[in-house]
Amino acid sequence: SQQGEEDPQALSIQEGENATMNCSYKTSINNLQWYRQNSGRGLVHLILIRSNEREKHSGRLRVTLDTSKKSSSLLITASRAADTASYFCATEGVYNFNKFYFGSGTKLNVKP
Amino acid sequence: NAGVTQTPKFQVLKTGQSMTLQCAQDMNHEYMSWYRQDPGMGLRLIHYSVGAGITDQGEVPNGYNVSRSTTEDFPLRLLSAAPSQTSVYFCASGVTGAVASPLHFGNGTRLTVT
Numbered sequence: 001s002q003q004g005e006e007d008p009q010a011l012s013i014q015e016g017e018n019a020t021m022n023c024s025y026k027t028s029i030n031n032l033q034w035y036r037q038n039s040g041r042g043l044v045h046l047i048l049i050r051s052n053e054r055e056k057h058s059g060r061l062r063v064t065l066d067t068s069k070k071s072s073s074l075l076i077t078a079s080r081a082a083d084t085a086s087y088f089c090a091t092e093g094v095y096n097f098n099k100f101y102f103g104s105g106t107k108l109n110v111k112p
Numbered sequence: 113n114a115g116v117t118q119t120p121k122f123q124v125l126k127t128g129q130s131m132t133l134q135c136a137q138d139m140n141h142e143y144m145s146w147y148r149q150d151p152g153m154g155l156r157l158i159h160y161s162v163g164a165g166i167t168d169q170g171e172v173p174n175g176y177n178v179s180r181s182t183t184e185d186f187p188l189r190l191l192s193a194a195p196s197q198t199s200v201y202f203c204a205s206g207v208t209g210a211v212a213s214p215l216h217f218g219n220g221t222r223l224t225v226t
Contacts, residue, residue, distance in 0.1 A: 030212060031212040033214060033215075035215075035217075040219075040220075041219055041220075042116070042202055042204075042217035042218050042219045042220055043155075043202070043204075043215070043217040044217070045214035045215060045216070048212055048213075048214055050212060088154060088155070090155075090215075092212065098143065098160060098162055098168075098208060099157055099160065099170060100145070100157065100215065101157070101171075102147070102154040102155040102156075103154050104152055104153060104154040105154055
């Protein structure tokens with residue numbers, strides 16, 4: 001399986017601090033995506049990075065991708081209580097087109 | 113736009129019963145998929161479809177059946193429910209093709225099999 005694995009499993013920070021979560025995967029990918037899930041809800045897409053890209057930004061989000069290490073990181077700057085959620089990475093493999101594999105997620109708690 | 117709509121939101125089944133989880137999208141997406149989410153396991157792909165009449169298996173297809181007769185709908189059938197199928201089920205849709213695109217998720221169906 002090329003399922004991604006997030007690290008850490010849980011993260012608790014104060015409002016205003018930065019939050020970094022990491023994702024590792026096993027096989028070559030076409031792209032990697034990050035999603036957020038609020039409790040009891042579906043997943044919401046945050047950002048997509050292609051295999052030929054190294055870094056992408058979207059508002060307070062910064063994603064990096066290192067294909068040589070098969071890893072990605074998501075940085076949320078100046079976190080807010082509303083950022084409290086679970087965050088998942090998902091990969092689409094080169095040899096598994098149209099199959100998206102999700103990790104087990106990082107549960108982020110931002111304390112006001 | 114409604115996006116991706118899943119029904120029902122909650123369901124309780126007895127072992128051996130069958131049922132269909134409904135998923136509909138109004139974004140004209142060719143790609144649709146079903147996932148199950150279990151505690152500590154992330155989301156696992158059950159089945160997916162890249163267009164009407166085309167379906168394929170994901171990681172955990174056993175015990176589930178799908179068909180795709182229209183672009184809008186992608187129902188998931190549980191043939192004979194088992195306690196191991198207790199989970200939260202998510203439907204997702206997206207644009208298929210060479211250009212990578214994000215998935216749009218429904219709010220899930222929470223299924224309990226007793």
